[in-house]
Amino acid sequence: MIRISIDAMGGDHGPKVVIPALNKVIERRPDVRFLIFGREEQVAPLLSQHERVAKASSFTHCEIAVRMDDKPSQALRHGRWKSSMWKAIEAVKLGEADVCISAGNTGALMAMAKFCLRTIATIERPAIAAIWPTLRGESVVLDVGATIGADAHQLIDFSILGAAMARALFDLERPTVGLLNVGVEEVKGQEEVKEAGRVLREVGLASLEYRGFVEGDDIGKGTVDVVVTEGFAGNIALKTAEGTARQLAEYLRAAMSRTLMARIGYVFAQGAFARLREKMDVRKSNGGVFLGLNGIVVKSHGGTDDEGFAAAIELGYDMVRNRLLPRIKADLDSFHSRQPAPAQKPADPARNAAQ
Template sequence: MPQKVRIALDAMGGDVGAAVVIPGAAISLRRHPDTEFLLVGDRARIEPELAKQPNLKAASRIIHTDVAVSSNDKPSQALRRGRKTSSMWLAIDAVKKGEADVAVSAGNTGALMAMARFNLHTLPGIDRPAIAGIWPTMRGDSVVLDLGATIGGGAQHLVALAVMGSAMASVLFNLKRPTVGLLNIGVEEMKGHEDIREAAEQLRAMNLPQLDYIGFVEGDSIGRGVADVVVTEGFSGNIALKAAEGTARQISEYLRNAIGRSWLSQIGYLFARPAFRALRDKMNPSKSNGGVMLGLNGVVVKSHGGADAEGFAYAVEYGYEMVHFDLLTKINQMLNRDGGALVSAPAAQEAVS
């Protein structure tokens, strides 16, 4: 592993662009000083923000382009218009050329998936990349994938996700044989559509040494932490993610309204403030921001488009950890160990927006 972790940032991605990306990178640099940055985007927008962050400026280099991928661009449009010139493409290309160890973007999910797959290609046995994220639970953290890279996919696709997710969990959580569950509408074997039932049969029959398949898990079981890895296709995974984020914000708003309802509530809050602060931190979606695109021949991290600077910093640090723990090598080792057990999955549809 290199002395420095080199991170390429799409400085024009997301709802705000450089005004969030640059401060977020500065926060991450304070926590991980062994980081260097390639800031890809419009120099006229980057430099004013960079001037406010002298330490980041000393650890950064700008790659100029004034071409940005729109949040409304379809993946095919983004490839046609932004290939080789957009900030998103150039950040990914820096990984391909060995100029960066990881690329991070808060831009259009579908475009990022399409560009990453086109430029970096996928690992043997993997048809499409999957977005894997860290999900806080009552028992610690779990890996959940796919959170929205592709819609649909057959049984082999779900098996491949299980293998990659277990590799990620073993690296991040230091587990020899992570438990893996398939997200379904019930735990009974006859529940769910044909692909998920077939994937369950394959995982049981394969009895892979690197993961412990425990069966189906329901949506309410994710937060309970019943499995180290929860596997689903991108449509369901994206809905589950956004429902959880929305619920966290809803509960926070309920608590805020309840505290301000009377002076007795406010006095009670003063005594319970440390507990409320801990609860707020635990439920803060920003701290779980960022998903790595597993299955690529390179490391690419997707940040939420609406993340603030603190949230973007967590996505950057997510990429840092993937490089620091050499996740790509671990996944390759697991895929190679399976030999011909994993075959390319049927083509899936475009990414969830």
């Protein structure tokens, strides 16, 4: 049984999307149990309409719902202990749930998750990892917004975290990893990126295969299984890809309705267009996984529908079922065991004489 805690108040639509999404998940994943946190006056009527969800869930009333425009510090200060977001995360910390899902305020969710769950001992800052559709299938891309700016050590951490996620999701023994850069040549890019590449190349980890630098167009090509960057560039890349997908969809829709012959052609090509829509459906890849914490938290897009929120839940389900956290900790231990011990400072003769 996979136990999933749900912040029912998160997102643009709250329980109206969340509860129907839970019903879809139960149909596909009957071995789940939900711990739902939210305002009773909004959640209870919906649970009464979805009997299967009610039977597979426990519900806890929460007085506070974190708003989408709340500042992270404000949400943390006023939302701790009583908000549906905090309670959903806390259920993971207390061992009552295996994973937390929320469509709420990203900054608030990350702040609360870091405060409640803490980062894994050797991780300085967490990352948000997204599933990216590619010409070869799917890739993991991180960070897409948690850490703005990253040094070499953090980029190495992200590589290890992303590779562990790719192994868990894609059943790969040794995922390929690339660092996003302005060119594939080793002399190009920021010093932090070049230093991270040097370490990954020299250390030779068994958990991943470092392929060097990759460029922006390599993300969609699926050149590597894991693309690593810092959160500023990663978030821009993600939003650009989402906008481009919507732009292409509008272009196709306009082209297919422009003339009579185009409309007739659309009738004959309906099957192909249906497959294209499915490939470009951002709901299928909904859900960003917070990596580097002592627990699994998945952030759903705030404006998604019930199918998109269900996809985020199923992503969290897969992370638990495939033992993401144990994989991450084992990979980090392996990396740090290969690192040379820090050099000890020479003794100070004057200080020893004084003692």
